Amino acid sequence: MTLPTLYNFDLDDHCYRLRLTASICGVDLDILNINTFPGHDHLAPDYLLKNPLGRVPTLEHDGLILRETAAIQTYIAALSKNKSFVPESLVEQAAMTDWMIFADRDLASASAARATALLDVPGDGPALTATARKMLQIMEDHMTRQRVLGKAFFVANTVTLADLALFPAFALSRDFSIDHDAFPALRRWARQLRTVDGFITMPGIPDYH
Amino acid sequence: MTMTGWIPLSLSHDIEAGSSAGAVLNGAEVVVWRDTDGRPHIWEDRCPHRGMKLSFGFVRGDHIACLYHGWEFGETGQCQKIPAHPDLEVPKSICAQTYSVAEAAGMIWVHTPLETTEANTSPSPSAPTSRVAHCVRSLYLDVPLERALAALPAAFGASVKVENSVASINAPLVDLHIGLHPVTDTQCALHITAEGQPDTAVLLDILARAEKLRGSLEAELETAR
Ligand code: FES
Numbered sequence A: 001m002t003l004p005t006l007y008n009f010d011l012d013d014h015c016y017r018l019r020l021t022a023s024i025c026g027v028d029l030d031i032l033n034i035n036t037f038p039g040h041d042h043l044a045p046d047y048l049l050k051n052p053l054g055r056v057p058t059l060e061h062d063g064l065i066l067r068e069t070a071a072i073q074t075y076i077a078a079l080s081k082n083k084s085f086v087p088e089s090l091v092e093q094a095a096m097t098d099w100m101i102f103a104d105r106d107l108a109s110a111s112a113a114r115a116t117a118l119l120d121v122p123g124d125g126p127a128l129t130a131t132a133r134k135m136l137q138i139m140e141d142h143m144t145r146q147r148v149l150g151k152a153f154f155v156a157n158t159v160t161l162a163d164l165a166l167f168p169a170f171a172l173s174r175d176f177s178i179d180h181d182a183f184p185a186l187r188r189w190a191r192q193l194r195t196v197d198g199f200i201t202m203p204g205i206p207d208y209h
Numbered sequence B: 001m002t003m004t005g006w007i008p009l010s011l012s013h014d015i016e017a018g019s020s021a022g023a024v025l026n027g028a029e030v031v032v033w034r035d036t037d038g039r040p041h042i043w044e045d046r047c048p049h050r051g052m053k054l055s056f057g058f059v060r061g062d063h064i065a066c067l068y069h070g071w072e073f074g075e076t077g078q079c080q081k082i083p084a085h086p087d088l089e090v091p092k093s094i095c096a097q098t099y100s101v102a103e104a105a106g107m108i109w110v111h112t113p114l115e116t117t118e119a120n121t122s123p124s125p126s127a128p129t130s131r132v133a134h135c136v137r138s139l140y141l142d143v144p145l146e147r148a149l150a151a152l153p154a155a156f157g158a159s160v161k162v163e164n165s166v167a168s169i170n171a172p173l174v175d176l177h178i179g180l181h182p183v184t185d186t187q188c189a190l191h192i193t194a195e196g197q198p199d200t201a202v203l204l205d206i207l208a209r210a211e212k213l214r215g216s217l218e219a220e221l222e223t224a225r
Helices: A013-025 A045-050 A069-079 A090-106 A108-118 A125-148 A161-171 A184-194 B145-156 B200-224
Strands: A005-008 A030-033 A058-061 A064-066 B005-011 B019-025 B028-034 B040-044 B058-060 B063-065 B079-081 B101-104 B107-112 B133-141 B160-163 B166-170 B175-182 B188-195
Touching (some): A005 A013, A108 A125, B005 B028, B005 B188, B019 B058, B145 B160, B145 B166, B145 B200
Parallel strands (some): A005 A030
Antiparallel strands (some): B058 B063
16 A cells, blocks of 8 residues: 655644654655745645645645645544544544644644744734734643643543644744743643654754653 | 742742743743752753753753753752763853742742842741642733732632732632732733632632633733733
8 A cells, every 4th residue: 555645844834743643643654845945846836736725735645635734634543543543522523623723723823923933934923923822822721721620631631633733833832932931731731742652843843852 | 010039930730840941030031940859940041051041951850951052950050961072070160040949839939139049048938828729820911910910809809918929819719829920021920829629610710710810901901002
């Protein structure tokens, strides 16, 4: 069987989300690097055939093409032998999907703030950072409540795809000038996540050795 | 608000053994860290090598290691190890700035004005109650401490008594002791603890009140703009 191909850029937070998901799920990917910065290879005609939206990531497998990070995460989890990353309970599945959409839509401010700060992408840096800070505050409030309820992760007491979707924005927040001082519940959660088998980092996320 | 003496910078439960975090006190950046034996330390958040924030580093046993070039500092602040020169006897003069630290009432405190451990002779902060303090949450606010303090009675439905950087509130369901932490002139943190072992419903109620407090202060800021 062929491996799924991930069209990847190492510095992109969504691509990292997928490498992290695959690594923790124990799913092998064929990683094909698209030099989006400074190369702009995501706008090359051949790549646009795969993803007319002109962005990474894209996943291609046996004729299937997926472009949305949350959908690709779900696909990777489906390929995994370990079924624990998608909860069985429908209620928890709904909560997981809720946070995955939050990661794609609302944390877009964090991705954009970082791209503006690091990758020369045009944008109103301070406004994006202010919005991203609000989003992290929403995550902090949630994890503060989870702690009271005795849950270590966003949806359950074990890691789900939601945690893997949300982790990069917090772990990379110093790239766009948001320190971790004011987010103790997220610090604790991130420390827990780091201990999960298969955890990997990316440039900008320190590896404690 | 200028306060001197012991100031709380974190809830005890938010600095786990073997971890570190940055904190700001009246604009000064410090690192709060706990060694693997559980003892807290508060230092200037600055590596003596090239000034990297030590809070970005990581704790190993009773050392904190700088993320940049891995220099390791022991509990007195002295540099113990320079990985690039493993055989070097590290000069005693390479030393991080340590501050007086204490842990009481569910919080980690630093003595101000910030000074070295030796210079401080004042007794440790005293707990406002003999009952066990249950850590609830630290609430970070984009308003000066005075403004947050003024909003506490309405937020928790009871009057507030302030003593030694702690606001005590006999709220209807539970007694609260809130550590008062001025971050900058325009930001503060409230380190909220509750007496005894409050049940889940009470804790969730405190969290809801805290979020509403932050929301109302933010709304006020918006209209002032
Ligand atoms: S800056 Fe800390 S070790 Fe170099």
